[in-house]
Amino acid sequence: MTTHSATLREEIEEMIAVGELKPGQHLDETELATRFGVSRTPVRETLIQLASMGLVVIRPRRGAIVAELGPQQLVEMFEVMSELEATCGRLAARRMTPEEQQALLAAHQACQDARDAQEPDVYYYKNELFHEAIYAGSHNQFLIEQTRNLYRRLRPYRRLQLRVRDRLATSYHEHDGVVQAIVNGDGDLAEKLLREHVMIQGQRFSDLMSSLPRLRQDAA
Amino acid sequence: MTTHSATLREEIEEMIAVGELKPGQHLDETELATRFGVSRTPVRETLIQLASMGLVVIRPRRGAIVAELGPQQLVEMFEVMSELEATCGRLAARRMTPEEQQALLAAHQACQDARDAQEPDVYYYKNELFHEAIYAGSHNQFLIEQTRNLYRRLRPYRRLQLRVRDRLATSYHEHDGVVQAIVNGDGDLAEKLLREHVMIQGQRFSDLMSSLPRLRQDAA
DNA sequence: GTTCTTTTTTGTGTATACAAGAATATCTCG
DNA sequence: CGAGATATTCTTGTATACACAAAAAAGAAC
Numbered sequence: 001m002t003t004h005s006a007t008l009r010e011e012i013e014e015m016i017a018v019g020e021l022k023p024g025q026h027l028d029e030t031e032l033a034t035r036f037g038v039s040r041t042p043v044r045e046t047l048i049q050l051a052s053m054g055l056v057v058i059r060p061r062r063g064a065i066v067a068e069l070g071p072q073q074l075v076e077m078f079e080v081m082s083e084l085e086a087t088c089g090r091l092a093a094r095r096m097t098p099e100e101q102q103a104l105l106a107a108h109q110a111c112q113d114a115r116d117a118q119e120p121d122v123y124y125y126k127n128e129l130f131h132e133a134i135y136a137g138s139h140n141q142f143l144i145e146q147t148r149n150l151y152r153r154l155r156p157y158r159r160l161q162l163r164v165r166d167r168l169a170t171s172y173h174e175h176d177g178v179v180q181a182i183v184n185g186d187g188d189l190a191e192k193l194l195r196e197h198v199m200i201q202g203q204r205f206s207d208l209m210s211s212l213p214r215l216r217q218d219a220a
Numbered sequence: 221m222t223t224h225s226a227t228l229r230e231e232i233e234e235m236i237a238v239g240e241l242k243p244g245q246h247l248d249e250t251e252l253a254t255r256f257g258v259s260r261t262p263v264r265e266t267l268i269q270l271a272s273m274g275l276v277v278i279r280p281r282r283g284a285i286v287a288e289l290g291p292q293q294l295v296e297m298f299e300v301m302s303e304l305e306a307t308c309g310r311l312a313a314r315r316m317t318p319e320e321q322q323a324l325l326a327a328h329q330a331c332q333d334a335r336d337a338q339e340p341d342v343y344y345y346k347n348e349l350f351h352e353a354i355y356a357g358s359h360n361q362f363l364i365e366q367t368r369n370l371y372r373r374l375r376p377y378r379r380l381q382l383r384v385r386d387r388l389a390t391s392y393h394e395h396d397g398v399v400q401a402i403v404n405g406d407g408d409l410a411e412k413l414l415r416e417h418v419m420i421q422g423q424r425f426s427d428l429m430s431s432l433p434r435l436r437q438d439a440a
Numbered sequence: 441g442t443t444c445t446t447t448t449t450t451g452t453g454t455a456t457a458c459a460a461g462a463a464t465a466t467c468t469c470g
Numbered sequence: 471c472g473a474g475a476t477a478t479t480c481t482t483g484t485a486t487a488c489a490c491a492a493a494a495a496a497g498a499a500c
Contacts, residue, residue, distance in 0.1 A: 002280060003280045003281075003452095003453065003454095004453075004454075005268075005453090005454095006280070028481080029481075029482070030480095030481075030482095038454075038455090039454060039455045039456075040454095040455085040456090040482090041453080041454055041455065041456090042453080042454065042455095044265070044482090044483090045264070045265065045268055045453095048225075048265050048268050048269060048272075049268055049272050052268075052269050052272030052273060053272060060222060060223045060226070060461095060482090060483085061223075061460085061461055061462065061481085061482060061483075062461095062462070062463095062481090062482080063481070063482065073361075073362060076360045076361060076362040076363065077362050079360055079362075079363065080307075080360065080362055080363050080366060083303070083304075083307045083363075084303075087300075087303045140296045140299055140300065141293075141296060142293060142296040142297050142299075142300055143296065143299065143300050143303075146300060146366075223482095223483065223484095224483075224484075225483090225484095248451075249451075249452070250451075250452095258484075258485090259484060259485045259486075260452090260484095260485085260486090261483080261484055261485065261486090262483080262484065262485095264452090264453090265483095280452090280453085281451090281452060281453075281490090281491055281492065282451095282452080282491095282492070282493090283451070283452065
């Protein structure tokens with residue numbers, strides 16, 4: 001059995017992730033309550049959870065709005081993201097079991113297939129699995145959780161990410177170096193390569209950030 | 221003006237930190253409500269926040285208990301802690317302003333004074349300031365926040381930390397290496413030294429973990 | 441005396457009611 | 471016609487009430 005606010009949290013979180021609720025948008029408790037057919041209480045509890053996760057901001061007596069991250073914050077969060085992933089990679093290089101290495105290679109192969117087929121959507125998905133395979137190899141459940149949390153928090157802004165020309169091929173090539181470093185057990189190299197790999201995405205973000213104001217709901 | 225649940229959160233968080241509420245202990249909503257002279261509603265909202273922070277665990281229909289971290293989880297969290305601090309150090313080595321370097325040196329000097337005076341309590345406090353000085357040098361507010369969050373989450377278990385023989389002198393010596401690496405701008409070295417410095421504390425934790433069952437309130 | 445079932449009790453989850461602060465609209469006066 | 475003050479409305483924060491599930495206690499069967 002699950003509680004109302006738990007399901008609500010997932011739903012609203014998804015709505016934020018896909019942009020149905022835009023950064024800066026005011027979240028009316030009663031409106032959400034009626035929309036989901038519940039009372040204000042579980043809605044409030046949901047909003048508090050989302051606030052703790054950083055997805056919304058609650059100002060006392062002034063209600064909740066979808067968190068809007070400024071360029072500065074985004075850069076900082078991406079930097080941390082790259083560090084977390086790099087750490088996963090370094091630990092994975094030292095700790096992966098043969099089975100986990102096999103899984104990583106398989107995920108890598110799947111990326112190659114998607115690249116060859118020139119299917120960005122497929123690649124995007126396989127890419128996630130590839131990174132998950134590295135996370136798993138860190139053998140640190142808490143680290144994995146933290147990394148996933150941050151990833152989810154950045155998701156609302158990810159849909160901005162353009163299908164940059166040749167990004168697929170470049171990405172795959174970077175993956176290749178990471179995989180080799182990991183199977184060779186070279187943690188420092190894996191760390192370095194992953195840090196750069198993720199950071200490059202972050203820099204693309206920087207490029208896009210000038211278009212940020214366009215994204216968010218014009219707050220009153 | 222601030223809201224009830226905000227002040228409540230700080231109070232309960234502190235109670236958990238100092239061990240007035242022990243890991244595993246059941247948190248009765250009505251009891252807390254009467255104790256603080258408010259209704260259940262703000263208490264519930266507080267508990268939800270604490271749950272999102274990982275300090276308590278809420279199981280549906282079964283209430284909240286103070287989170288109890290197993291040895292495995294503690295080791296994992298300490299590993300992440302060391303990585304976050306190490307990252308702060310690496311960034312600080314590259315980004316610190318001269319003023320921030322001065323502040324770091326001052327904090328380091330304060331540690332030395334405390335060591336010479338053989339005052340563990342003072343050293344403990346000055347040590348915090350020392351690490352904070354490094355955080356600040358990272359120039360990444362989000363990273364600092366994450367690091368502080370984890371630190372706070374580990375606080376309930378920190379009071380276990382023994383005054384190990386010679387730990388003060390060793391700690392100060394380790395700090396010395398870190399400071400030199402940072403002022404020399406050697407990010408990689410600072411990262412490595414800080415990782416080890418924090419991890420050593422974590423290993424002391426491991427040693428103490430056998431005494432863990434004694435700490436937590438015997439859950440029914 | 442032990443174990444399984446049934447009943448009671450306790451405590452959580454949700455809904456509703458009320459109070460107070462913030463936003464907004466209206467009105468008055470320059 | 472515009473600016474400031476006041477009143478109204480709206481939304482949030484808190485309290486209370488109720489429903490229902492889970493744990494605890496009591497009772498029955500073996």
